[in-house]
Every structure is written in C-alpha cells, then in structure tokens.
Amino acid sequence: MPSRNRETWERPPDLPETHYVDAAAYANPDIFADEMSRILARSWRFGCHESELPDAFDFRTIDHAEVPLVMIRGEDGRIRTFYNVCPHRGAKLFNDLSGNARLKTCFFHHWTFDWKGDCVSRPRPKAYDDMNLRAEDCGLREVHTDTLYGLVFFNLDDRPIPFADYFGDALASFERTLTEEPVEVFHYHQAVVQANWKQWVESNMDHYHEWMHVMLRRTNVLTEETLFKRRVELYPYGHIMFRGMQIDYQDEATVVPREQSKALPGLTAETFHSTPIFPNTVLMTRGTVMRIDTTTPLTPDTSLVEFRGLGLKNDSEEDRIVRIRQHNEFWGPMSHNLPEDLFAAEQCAKGYRTGGAAYGIICREENMSAQDDGGMRHFYAEWSKWMGRPASDPRTKAA
Amino acid sequence: MAVGNEDIRDFLNRVADALDREAWDEFLSMCAPEFEYRVTAYSYELDKEMVWLIHDMDGLRYLFDVLPEQLGRKGTRMLRQISVTDISRGEAKGHVDVTSKVIAVRTSPEGVSELFAAGRYLDVVDVAGGTPRMIKRETRLDTRELGIGSHVPI
Ligand code: FES
Numbered sequence A: 001m002p003s004r005n006r007e008t009w010e011r012p013p014d015l016p017e018t019h020y021v022d023a024a025a026y027a028n029p030d031i032f033a034d035e036m037s038r039i040l041a042r043s044w045r046f047g048c049h050e051s052e053l054p055d056a057f058d059f060r061t062i063d064h065a066e067v068p069l070v071m072i073r074g075e076d077g078r079i080r081t082f083y084n085v086c087p088h089r090g091a092k093l094f095n096d097l098s099g100n101a102r103l104k105t106c107f108f109h110h111w112t113f114d115w116k117g118d119c120v121s122r123p124r125p126k127a128y129d130d131m132n133l134r135a136e137d138c139g140l141r142e143v144h145t146d147t148l149y150g151l152v153f154f155n156l157d158d159r160p161i162p163f164a165d166y167f168g169d170a171l172a173s174f175e176r177t178l179t180e181e182p183v184e185v186f187h188y189h190q191a192v193v194q195a196n197w198k199q200w201v202e203s204n205m206d207h208y209h210e211w212m213h214v215m216l217r218r219t220n221v222l223t224e225e226t227l228f229k230r231r232v233e234l235y236p237y238g239h240i241m242f243r244g245m246q247i248d249y250q251d252e253a254t255v256v257p258r259e260q261s262k263a264l265p266g267l268t269a270e271t272f273h274s275t276p277i278f279p280n281t282v283l284m285t286r287g288t289v290m291r292i293d294t295t296t297p298l299t300p301d302t303s304l305v306e307f308r309g310l311g312l313k314n315d316s317e318e319d320r321i322v323r324i325r326q327h328n329e330f331w332g333p334m335s336h337n338l339p340e341d342l343f344a345a346e347q348c349a350k351g352y353r354t355g356g357a358a359y360g361i362i363c364r365e366e367n368m369s370a371q372d373d374g375g376m377r378h379f380y381a382e383w384s385k386w387m388g389r390p391a392s393d394p395r396t397k398a399a
Numbered sequence B: 001m002a003v004g005n006e007d008i009r010d011f012l013n014r015v016a017d018a019l020d021r022e023a024w025d026e027f028l029s030m031c032a033p034e035f036e037y038r039v040t041a042y043s044y045e046l047d048k049e050m051v052w053l054i055h056d057m058d059g060l061r062y063l064f065d066v067l068p069e070q071l072g073r074k075g076t077r078m079l080r081q082i083s084v085t086d087i088s089r090g091e092a093k094g095h096v097d098v099t100s101k102v103i104a105v106r107t108s109p110e111g112v113s114e115l116f117a118a119g120r121y122l123d124v125v126d127v128a129g130g131t132p133r134m135i136k137r138e139t140r141l142d143t144r145e146l147g148i149g150s151h152v153p154i
C-alpha cells in the first residue's frame, strides 16, 4: 500500500460523508464556539446523582459548566439548579463544593436567598426601595432541571427540548439498576484531559479499541462469541446502548472475583452495559458497579472529565470495600484501563491539534455488533444536525 | 540490634527510592507477606472518604507483572520526596506508626517535570526483627486531580 503525499492525505476519503469526521471538528476554535452555543447550551446535561443531595437544603456546586452552577434540594424535595452567581455584583454565591444551607447569604454584601432562588433580604434595603429595585427583581437565575432514575440533569436553554422526549427509552435498561434499591455515589474524581471533549466521548463509543487494554487482551472480551453477541442499539437524539457483553472475571486469578449475589439489580455479575447519552455523558455497568462519566469542554483541546462510581447505599462495610476494589481495578485513577483510555484520547488530540491528522475514519459496518462504528456514526449524525453542518465537512457555513 | 528512628527514616527513604527506580522486587522484599497498600483521599464533592486502590502482596505482584504491557510512554518517571514527620509506637508489639509528607513529581520522556501529587504516607513498619519491614502503607492524597492517572503506585 503506498504512502500518501499532501494531496492524497488531505483529500476526503472515498466513503459516504457519514463515515468520516474532518479534523476541524476537533480542533477549530470557531467550530468549538458553535458547539458550545448550539449543543452544550441546549442539551440536557448530567449534573449529579440525587444521592449527592440526600437532604433538604443540601447543595452541590458545578464549577465547570460554561457558567458556575449550584444544585439545591428544596424543602419540597425537588432539586433545582441556579447560576451560582450573586445578582448583586456577580460574586460566586456558594463557594464550598457541597454542603447544606437553609438560606444562603452572599459573603460580600449579605444579600440572602432561599432554596427557590428568591431574594429574601438585602441589608439596609431603603436605598434600593428609593430606587425602585424590588427584592422580587433580585432573585437567582434558575436553570431547567429534571431527574430520571435518580440522575439529575440540567439544561441551560430557557425553552429546552422536553425532558421525556430527549431521553425516550434510552436509559430504560438502567431503570431497575438505578431504582430497585437505593444507590449512591462512592467515588468521584475529575481529570483535566488534554483532548477535545469528543475524543473522550468517543473512547466510550469505539469498542474497536479493546485490544489496546492489557487487561482486555488477558481476559475473554475478544472471543468471536463476545464480539458478535454484543449489539449497538441506537436511540433518538443521538443516544446509544451497547448491550449483550458478558465478562468472565474468573479468567484471571488476580481480577477481583464478582459474586452473583453482589450484582446490582437487573444485572448479572458479568453484565457489561454502556450507554453514551448525547452529548457528553456515559453510563456503564460492570455487574457489581456502575460508572458515570461527564465530559465538559473547556477549550478546543482541553476537557474536564468527571468520573463517578456507584454502588448500593445499603452495602455492608465489607461489601462496599469489595465493590470499591471492583470499581478501582478498571475504572479508578490508578486502574488498568482508565489511564490507558485517557492516554489514547490525549494522543489522538496531538494528531488533530497539530494539523497532522486530516480525517477520522468511522466506517466499520458489522451488522451493528460490538466493533461496528455505527455508534460513532449515530453520534456524529446527531452532532451534524445540531451544528447545521456535516462532521465530514464542518467548515461549511452552518445552516 | 534495636531499630532507632534514624534507621526507620533511612528505611523509608530506601523504600521510596526503590519505587522511584522501579525496582519492584526490591520494594516487595521490604514488605512483610501481610503487607497492605492503599491509596485514599477525601472528596469534598461527596463529603466522603474514598479508597482509590487496595492491594495485598498478590495484587501488587500482579500489578508489577502487567506493568510492562500497560500503555504509556517509555521514559516516564516518578520521583517521591518524603519527609518523616512522626514516628510513634504502633498498635501491635514491635510495630511503629510512621507519618511522612510525600511529594511525587512526574517527569516526561522529554524531561519536563511536574508535580503529580502531594499527600502523606501513613505507614506501619515492623521493627521487631532488627530489619524494618513494611506492614501497611496508606498513601493519603491531598491531590485528587491526577491528569490521566498512573499505573504505578505512588
Ligand atoms: S455581590 Fe453578593 S451581596 Fe453583593
């Protein structure tokens, strides 16, 4: 096979335009700005799991969306999201990462707000009254918030796509796992990754890369049976479900064994499910544990990824430690797999950022089995819709 | 011969040095068969204690065995700077509890060094036999943003 010169390297691949992605989609700052306003500012995005806000008046800040946000559980049990910004002079209102506050008083000039976002007091208000600036006009900016199976999502758009339409049945396979018994988040860490946000999202849609992982080479993931029994299912709004993978954890003496009795509801200890939710969240289960990744674009080539690990709230201390070990061996910051996946995303970013790479090829068609690129094509078809231009030629002026 | 505080400091420096040099067998030879290694951190997001890694000797042996095959760049190095802040009698006879501050610096193959993590080692060292041996190590991290992470114990 001949190597290529500039012309043949940069010429679009001889494939349907749905089957490749132009480098500019990963590296071009104008396209990035459009992604923020057309996709991230309009889609339903994962904020946290409701177990992170167990009691009334609990709050949890989200510092890396485009604007600082805070989620608060109200006295009525509902979780609401607000800009974490004081309407007076713009100070960040909640400065701790989490906590509990019946009323929140801004540290600066002591304006005070309740859990509905209403401004309930301003010191020495007469000077405002004289100017007709009423307390009713000094409330917090609220952001649409809704909950599905305990997963709390926010949407920065004032007129968002209806929540139920957006998710449809895409998360139905997780219903039992997330609701039959109380679950809680036991692991959280974040990583600033030197890669475009989609390069991290892709790592969870591209199952063709499995050979990269030493632990997957050493276990049974890549037998004919596991390859072709796994399916990629596509849902409206760009959501994807990978289903049907059974992992034999007995293969390796040193992999933490998984007991059937410790499987999460609706799963066997061997079940691997993975659901990338458009645009930036992935839910995954490995039988006894669950992981949620959320990717927030920071710049065209840096992204903040949050990793959560979930187990059963009523775990005994002993069971919890087992679950933590099972989580950590593949998914922790010092695990076998996660640093490899992050490494891969960063190395891809290097190829695109420098202008070295011209196109990403996503053309594998294998009957929508595990290593079919159909999941990624589905994501980019949705991306193209929201962006008003094809991912294969994203410099085309947006519609 | 009794093991003094100076010997314990010296021992922990040699443990750190063995890890820095990736002399895994040498490191394991300084650990008792019941050695337990943990990495822990506190999440202010969740308001919870977290455990990020737990290994016994078998787990560590397996980790070191897989290491050459784990994806990464040849020439990446980690250097652990420790300073012992407290040595006190341990719970079991012949054991001492040692607290050290630790700074781990990662250097890329290009030679660029950056702070990887800051935290403490909470160690239990067996000094009964004359030669110190590690019984337990908890690497308690202040740093929770580890970039792409690490396959190598800190
Ligand atoms: S900025 Fe918050 S009260 Fe002034």
Ligand SMILES: [Fe+2]
Pocket (backbone or CB within 6 Å): A203, A209, A210, A213, A337, A341
């Ligand atoms: Fe992977």
